[in-house]
Amino acid sequence: xxxxxxxxxxxxxxxxxxxxxxxxxxxxxxxxxxxxxxxxxxxxxxxxxxxxxxxxxxxxxxxxxxxxxxxxxxxxxxxxxxxxxxxxxxxxxxxxxxxxxxxxxxxxxxxxxxxxxxxxxxxxxxxxxxxxxxxxxxxxxxxxxxxxxxxxxxxxxxxxxxxxxxxxxxxxxxxxxxxxxxxxxxxxxxxxxxxxxxxxxxxxxxxxxxxxxxxxxxxxxxxxxxxxxxxxxxxxxxxxxxxxxxxxxxxxxxxxxxxxxxxxxxxxxxxxxxxxxxxxxxxxxxxxxxxxxxxxxxxxxxxxxxxxxxxxxxxxxxxxxxxxxxxxxxxxxxxxxxxxxxxxxxxxxxxxxxxxxxxxxxxxxxxxxxxxxxxxxxxxxxxxxxxxxxxxxxxxxxxxxxxxxxxxxxxxxx
Ligand code: ADP
Numbered sequence: 001x002x003x004x005x006x007x008x009x010x011x012x013x014x015x016x017x018x019x020x021x022x023x024x025x026x027x028x029x030x031x032x033x034x035x036x037x038x039x040x041x042x043x044x045x046x047x048x049x050x051x052x053x054x055x056x057x058x059x060x061x062x063x064x065x066x067x068x069x070x071x072x073x074x075x076x077x078x079x080x081x082x083x084x085x086x087x088x089x090x091x092x093x094x095x096x097x098x099x100x101x102x103x104x105x106x107x108x109x110x111x112x113x114x115x116x117x118x119x120x121x122x123x124x125x126x127x128x129x130x131x132x133x134x135x136x137x138x139x140x141x142x143x144x145x146x147x148x149x150x151x152x153x154x155x156x157x158x159x160x161x162x163x164x165x166x167x168x169x170x171x172x173x174x175x176x177x178x179x180x181x182x183x184x185x186x187x188x189x190x191x192x193x194x195x196x197x198x199x200x201x202x203x204x205x206x207x208x209x210x211x212x213x214x215x216x217x218x219x220x221x222x223x224x225x226x227x228x229x230x231x232x233x234x235x236x237x238x239x240x241x242x243x244x245x246x247x248x249x250x251x252x253x254x255x256x257x258x259x260x261x262x263x264x265x266x267x268x269x270x271x272x273x274x275x276x277x278x279x280x281x282x283x284x285x286x287x288x289x290x291x292x293x294x295x296x297x298x299x300x301x302x303x304x305x306x307x308x309x310x311x312x313x314x315x316x317x318x319x320x321x322x323x324x325x326x327x328x329x330x331x332x333x334x335x336x337x338x339x340x341x342x343x344x345x346x347x348x349x350x351x352x353x354x355x356x357x358x359x360x361x362x363x364x365x366x367x368x369x370x371x372x373x374x375x376x377x378x379x380x381x382x383x384x385x386x387x388x389x390x391x392x393x394x395x396x397x398x399x400x401x402x403x404x405x406x407x408x409x410x411x412x413x414x
Contacts, residue, residue, distance in 0.1 A: 265304060267299060
């Protein structure tokens with residue numbers, strides 16, 4: 001206001017353009033400022049109150065009324081401020097501006113503030129509602145699967161191992177949790193099945209030879225049979241069968257109990273394989289199998305007797321499950337860290353359904369076949385326990401009709 005008023009002075013004519021100053025003053029009045037303009041001599045050039053007293057009082061009352069209504073504690077009042085007018089550094093007069101202090105808002109400002117407050121309050125309420133809805137959805141997404149998992153775990157602890165959680169959630173960690181509980185249920189059920197199977201198997205394995213021995217001895221005692229050498233030999237064979245089964249179980253218990261003491265010495269695996277193949281000469285000949293060992297590897301530090309057991313179990317399986325004229329190969333290879341040997345055959349193979357379980361104890365792919373071949377389903381469990389006790393691993397590839405390949409990996413520095 002002051003600068004505009006100052007620019008209305010013409011120094012060459014020492015005259016003021018009072019018409020413009022009037023316009024400036026009236027505009028200022030409608031903005032809420034009561035202006036008085038003085039020249040350098042202190043004479044009044046223009047005075048808003050003198051010009052339109054009624055408008056001035058209306059403006060001031062309007063502002064004061066609105067401010068007191070909206071901000072009752074602002075304690076505002078009208079003040080006047082004198083501001084000198086300068087032109088090129090020369091004092092050419094003074095403007096006295098009266099206004100509602102310390103601040104005031106006009107109608108437009110109030111409208112703007114009201115609109116702003118409405119928008120802020122509205123968006124605040126909307127955000128709260130949105131957050132509440134989102135929170136509810138999220139909480140439900142998380143708590144639902146957790147509740148179902150807890151229910152499933154309770155059912156499992158009550159002995160229901162068939163229970164599965166089918167629902168999928170959008171949270172990866174929860175999916176992992178439900179998947180773990182599902183696989184836990186599966187493995188508990190498998191263990192349970194194996195436990196039942198074990199009891200059934202042991203009972204069956206023992207019953208057959210015991211019945212044979214019992215009936216033979218009974219017949220001999222009652223004088224129905226003569227105690228001939230053949231009859232006694234047949235009883236003895238059955239006793240040996242029971243002994244083998246008990247030994248297998250003992251071996252497994254020892255290997256699986258974890259207190260297996262390994263007698264580590266440098267072992268030539270190729271030589272062990274040759275010896276084992278040699279020991280199976282009778283069965284190999286009977287089935288006219290083609291058995292060979294290929295490749296080589298340096299000596300490894302291992303327990304010789306236990307490794308020999310690994311070869312015996314793998315090669316005897318290959319011999320058992322390969323039909324006449326089949327081919328069996330033991331192939332050695334090595335890397336910087338480990339040695340490998342594969343025992344492969346072109347026998348009957350193992351179905352994909354059985355493959356994941358054949359290393360479980362007492363698991364036989366074909367129950368009747370296993371019994372017919374004299375297997376008790378312990379051999380591969382022993383192989384796995386021995387290799388892992390050496391820090392190694394055993395894996396299998398097989399498909400029905402195409403043979404099987406068992407690969408054993410042993411670290412060089414066990
Ligand atoms: P088993 O004493 O019955 O042979 P194992 O633990 O050695 O017990 O083997 C478990 C099952 O794995 C066997 O019953 C057989 O069905 C299957 N299996 C093992 N080796 C072979 C193989 N080379 N070819 C086909 N099936 C095999």
